[in-house]
Amino acid sequence: MTISEQALGPEHPDVAQTLAGLATLCAQQGENAEAERLYQRALHILEQVLGPEHRDTAGTIDGLAAIYADQGKYVEAEALYQRALAISEQALGPDHANKSGLLNNLANLYWDQGKYEQAEVLYQRVLAIGERVRGPEHPDTVRTLSNLAGVYADQGKYEQAELLYRRVLAIRERVRGLEHSDTATILNSLAVLYADQGKYEQAEPLYQRALHIWEQQAGTERSSLAYPLNNLAELYTLQGKHVEATALYQRALSIWEQTLGLQHPHTAETMHGLAQLGETQGKSEEARAWHYSCTL
Numbered sequence: 001m002t003i004s005e006q007a008l009g010p011e012h013p014d015v016a017q018t019l020a021g022l023a024t025l026c027a028q029q030g031e032n033a034e035a036e037r038l039y040q041r042a043l044h045i046l047e048q049v050l051g052p053e054h055r056d057t058a059g060t061i062d063g064l065a066a067i068y069a070d071q072g073k074y075v076e077a078e079a080l081y082q083r084a085l086a087i088s089e090q091a092l093g094p095d096h097a098n099k100s101g102l103l104n105n106l107a108n109l110y111w112d113q114g115k116y117e118q119a120e121v122l123y124q125r126v127l128a129i130g131e132r133v134r135g136p137e138h139p140d141t142v143r144t145l146s147n148l149a150g151v152y153a154d155q156g157k158y159e160q161a162e163l164l165y166r167r168v169l170a171i172r173e174r175v176r177g178l179e180h181s182d183t184a185t186i187l188n189s190l191a192v193l194y195a196d197q198g199k200y201e202q203a204e205p206l207y208q209r210a211l212h213i214w215e216q217q218a219g220t221e222r223s224s225l226a227y228p229l230n231n232l233a234e235l236y237t238l239q240g241k242h243v244e245a246t247a248l249y250q251r252a253l254s255i256w257e258q259t260l261g262l263q264h265p266h267t268a269e270t271m272h273g274l275a276q277l278g279e280t281q282g283k284s285e286e287a288r289a290w291h292y293s294c295t296l
Contacts, residue, residue, distance in 0.1 A: 013050060055087060059084075061080050065080035081106040104144065107119045146165070184217070188207065246277060249270055
């Protein structure tokens with residue numbers, strides 16, 4: 001940076017772009033405080049030299065908004081995303097392909113806050129752009145379909161969510177293959193959708209298939225396996241399949257203890273599941289022991 005600043009001056013747009021690039025690297029490494037400082041400095045230069053509404057400021061504003069979102073500063077992040085969108089729309093028009101990233105980021109922010117209606121509208125715009133510009137089976141388009149399905153599910157719009165998840169699953173199976181981890185992710189999402197509606201018989205084979213894929217991809221003791229093990233254990237508990245549920249909970253617990261430790265919330269959640277299972281079976285002492293373990 002010192003060379004660039006000496007050659008171009010500290011307020012040159014190229015210096016700002018370099019600062020923004022460094023900020024992006026810091027963000028990728030989890031150094032949010034330093035990323036925020038660099039983005040703010042880059043934005044200050046661009047605003048002073050090019051003006052606050054110049055199209056080249058939008059990317060830096062977007063980056064700073066992402067940092068705020070990661071920090072849970074949703075109000076600040078939303079204001080910046082909206083500002084970046086306004087600048088981009090003025091420069092490029094409302095449906096330009098380069099806007100889809102900004103729209104998607106703001107939609108993600110709304111979804112994280114439970115603002116499902118706002119998220120739905122934006123995801124629909126992103127989807128329309130993606131299908132038109134990139135095609136219906138482009139990875140970004142498929143990701144948007146999955147996000148929109150998730151927003152529908154969170155609103156209880158189960159039929160709409162199922163249609164989209166089924167569409168995503170068909171694409172994943174055709175493009176990625178039947179045994180790909182991306183296919184397993186959608187199988188799991190569809191299983192959760194069915195389980196939330198009490199459609200346990202439809203959910204079970206999807207959970208089982210997803211778990212099998214993840215076991216083949218990641219091995220039997222990887223931390224990522226604990227999530228689907230927990231999901232299927234919960235389903236078995238609801239179905240009254242207590243022996244199967246216990247075995248899966250114990251597998252999940254073993255993984256959590258080895259990878260995250262006894263004090264991690266995920267470990268406690270699985271212990272809580274075992275405690276509830278014990279209560280369901282009338283094993284009060286066993287349930288009490290698991291509840292006690294949760295509090296240690």
